[in-house]
Amino acid sequence: MLNIYRPLARNRDFLISLAGRCASRFGDEVAVVALTLRLQAAGGRPYLIALLLAAGLVPSIAAAGPAGRIADSVDSRRVLVTAAVAQAACCVPLIFVHQVAAMIVLVALLGIGAAFSQATWQALIPRAVGEDNIGTATAVQQAVFTFATILAPAVGGILAAAFGTGIPLALDAVTFGAMAVAAAMVRTRRAGARAAQGGQAEQGRPDTAGGWAALRSDPLLAPLVAGLTAFVLLGMMTNVVQVFLVRETLHASAAWFGGLEAITMAGLACGVLACGRITTDAARAWAVAAGAAIMSLAALAFGLAPAVPLLVPFAVLAGAGNGMVNVCAATLVMTRTQEQMRGRVSAALWAVLSAASVASLAAGGALAAVLDPRQVYLLAGGLGGVVTLWLTVRLAQRLGTRRGHGDISVAAEQSRA
Numbered sequence: 001m002l003n004i005y006r007p008l009a010r011n012r013d014f015l016i017s018l019a020g021r022c023a024s025r026f027g028d029e030v031a032v033v034a035l036t037l038r039l040q041a042a043g044g045r046p047y048l049i050a051l052l053l054a055a056g057l058v059p060s061i062a063a064a065g066p067a068g069r070i071a072d073s074v075d076s077r078r079v080l081v082t083a084a085v086a087q088a089a090c091c092v093p094l095i096f097v098h099q100v101a102a103m104i105v106l107v108a109l110l111g112i113g114a115a116f117s118q119a120t121w122q123a124l125i126p127r128a129v130g131e132d133n134i135g136t137a138t139a140v141q142q143a144v145f146t147f148a149t150i151l152a153p154a155v156g157g158i159l160a161a162a163f164g165t166g167i168p169l170a171l172d173a174v175t176f177g178a179m180a181v182a183a184a185m186v187r188t189r190r191a192g193a194r195a196a197q198g199g200q201a202e203q204g205r206p207d208t209a210g211g212w213a214a215l216r217s218d219p220l221l222a223p224l225v226a227g228l229t230a231f232v233l234l235g236m237m238t239n240v241v242q243v244f245l246v247r248e249t250l251h252a253s254a255a256w257f258g259g260l261e262a263i264t265m266a267g268l269a270c271g272v273l274a275c276g277r278i279t280t281d282a283a284r285a286w287a288v289a290a291g292a293a294i295m296s297l298a299a300l301a302f303g304l305a306p307a308v309p310l311l312v313p314f315a316v317l318a319g320a321g322n323g324m325v326n327v328c329a330a331t332l333v334m335t336r337t338q339e340q341m342r343g344r345v346s347a348a349l350w351a352v353l354s355a356a357s358v359a360s361l362a363a364g365g366a367l368a369a370v371l372d373p374r375q376v377y378l379l380a381g382g383l384g385g386v387v388t389l390w391l392t393v394r395l396a397q398r399l400g401t402r403r404g405h406g407d408i409s410v411a412a413e414q415s416r417a
Helices: 002-007 010-043 046-062 064-073 076-096 100-129 129-161 166-185 207-217 223-247 254-275 279-304 308-335 338-370 371-398 402-416
Strands: none
Touching: 002 010, 002 129, 010 046, 010 076, 010 100, 010 129, 010 166, 046 100, 046 338, 064 076, 064 100, 064 166, 064 207, 064 371, 076 100, 076 166, 100 129, 100 223, 100 338, 129 308, 166 223, 207 223, 207 338, 223 254, 223 279, 223 308, 223 338, 223 371, 254 279, 254 308, 279 308, 279 338, 308 338, 338 371
């Protein structure tokens, strides 16, 4: 199994980009903990925390068009270094600002920078690692990001308790600086569509519609992205009530709540690394459906379990299923998209998932007001089962026969041509 990861271990640009992005992801998660604690200490209501989280996501929706076009037309090093430096500059006033409105504005500005850097990195990495290594590179990235996500909340809480919330935010600024350095060190450059066509702008469909149109027109990506969006919505919805399920419904300790989060993340890492071995579009598509089924089963189990210890195996399954869906869907999006359009497609996908996350914050809060945590999990598991069934039928229509496999392969080759 380790053999498939050896090319990445020798790829200088991939390792540098991974280190810089992992540091930035870690800093972002630390900052979220610090800002949440700052709002809570100031007497902020839960809706203010939700608003703060949404502020970091909404720019990804609004800026999807410009972010994708710039990722595909401007030198990648310039975009990535500029975005990282701008985000570091936004973090500095966050260290000192305590007014809620100012915090929300600064978080929104960070989200704008993230929209541009996300689209550019997603389009650049396939060029750095080569087409044959996109799947394994995606798996390694998501596994490393998962470990950063596991570690960061504890570090953020410890730093905030010991030194106040300003130090974690300063750390976030430093990690943005590290990402800027990493971006400057990466030798692989991607000037985008204009450079690929000798400085000529692409003809045909307008850039603003390119990413969306590519996702909708692909016979595999259209149902997979729809299913992925649904599961982001359902997963975030259960995240809103998980602490209440563990602490109030099942009367467990805070340690159990944190432990389940870590166990879920560990399961996610296992899921993404296992799926890094998959090499065909059809197998990746079926892995997405399998992961969706596993997550639905785990949600139902969370809603029915009489005691917290019984949640442990299902937390592992929930994480593994999530990892399978994430890595296989992300890999398919990259491998089935024309190289010169990957920035726009990445930005469009990120916008869709961000919109689902924002909607889930509202939906989770609304459902928590009328349903108990068990019912929210059972609802999510039931709806997830319906989405999984729909997705399975759609994939069977696309992939069910040998002729279907051939048609999909031809479509994929045409999309990469």
